[in-house]
Amino acid sequence: MGNPFSKNGIATKIVEAVPGGGLITAPIHALKGNPDHANRAALGALGSLTASIFGGGLGTVGTILAATTNAGREKILDELKVTPEKKKTITASMKSGNFDKAAEILMEHGKHKISENARQLSAESGGRRCLKSIHGTYLRAYNSEWKVDMTNGPPKAWENWYVEDWQGKVVFKAIHSPGRFLRAYPNGHVDLVDRPQAWEIWKPFKNEDGSWSFLSAHGQWLSVRSDGSVCTMEKCDAWEHFWLERW
Known part of the structure; x- marks a missing residue:
């Protein structure tokens, strides 16, 4: 079936079809090295956590997490290589119904991963x-x-x-x-x-x-x-x- 979170994967297409969906798939694209999608979804949508919060993106991501199955949430956390400690905090927030808190932690982690990935690529290409x-x-x-x-x-x-x-x-x-x-x-x-x-x-x-x-x-x-x-x-x-x- 292939990777559902690749740039053409079914999970990516479904999430990106939702307004603001790029905020949640952005880190996945960055980690997978999909340049066109990374530009439009990751670097554009997730360039600033503050902009996402004030632009209504945080609530949208929280809504997406709330509508996603447990298996889907686990897949997202695994794809983003979320640490066990952060995963525990995110999972606890979702179980308590605080999906905005879970989304905030996830977006912050994704932003860090994008920055880390960019530094690795610039060093490798230099x-x-x-x-x-x-x-x-x-x-x-x-x-x-x-x-x-x-x-x-x-x-x-x-x-x-x-x-x-x-x-x-x-x-x-x-x-x-x-x-x-x-x-x-x-x-x-x-x-x-x-x-x-x-x-x-x-x-x-x-x-x-x-x-x-x-x-x-x-x-x-x-x-x-x-x-x-x-x-x-x-x-x-x-x-x-x-x-x-x-x-």
């Missing part, structure tokens, strides 16, 4: 890397112009990048000196700039096939077109997958 696309081309930074494109392999000097770990996020620094950093615009344009600020920061996600996808500060994914151009796109599909090769 280092001296070449970015290879699904087309077999490599991300290239120009030295005399502030632009990037894709070029055929094998990778040469201009295809070498330093992926800097920024504790849950990454910055792409080209090999050229002085520094040149990969920048994303809100309109999907991608180029280089001489110093990293907000638009040069990316969130890394690891895909099931071993590739990586990178989310810009504007909520769009680093993408490669078949003509060798580089941009960002709203959805994360095959052209938004990259393989990180060491150099």
Whole structure:
């Protein structure tokens, strides 16, 4: 039957169909490494516990827990790797009918897991890397112009990048000196700039096939077109997958 809590699992679809359901499935997506869902459900819906509380999300999650079977609740707690102590507290709250309290503990735990997962991914993706696309081309930074494109392999000097770990996020620094950093615009344009600020920061996600996808500060994914151009796109599909090769 497969995993019911995967990005296309039946449990995920049912919960996400409920208004605010992304709040409860968000940590599951983050742990499973489903980048598109992690962006929309986890990082968007669960980015702030305070925002969820004042936005009515907490009550919605409590309602979902109240309507879920005991087996379903256990599955959620297991998927989130809730510690025995927290599980005991959450279970006791639900047994007493205090589902909002149980939801608050669960959301706080999920928020921590998302942050922890992000730090692990940024550390794993960091280092001296070449970015290879699904087309077999490599991300290239120009030295005399502030632009990037894709070029055929094998990778040469201009295809070498330093992926800097920024504790849950990454910055792409080209090999050229002085520094040149990969920048994303809100309109999907991608180029280089001489110093990293907000638009040069990316969130890394690891895909099931071993590739990586990178989310810009504007909520769009680093993408490669078949003509060798580089941009960002709203959805994360095959052209938004990259393989990180060491150099």
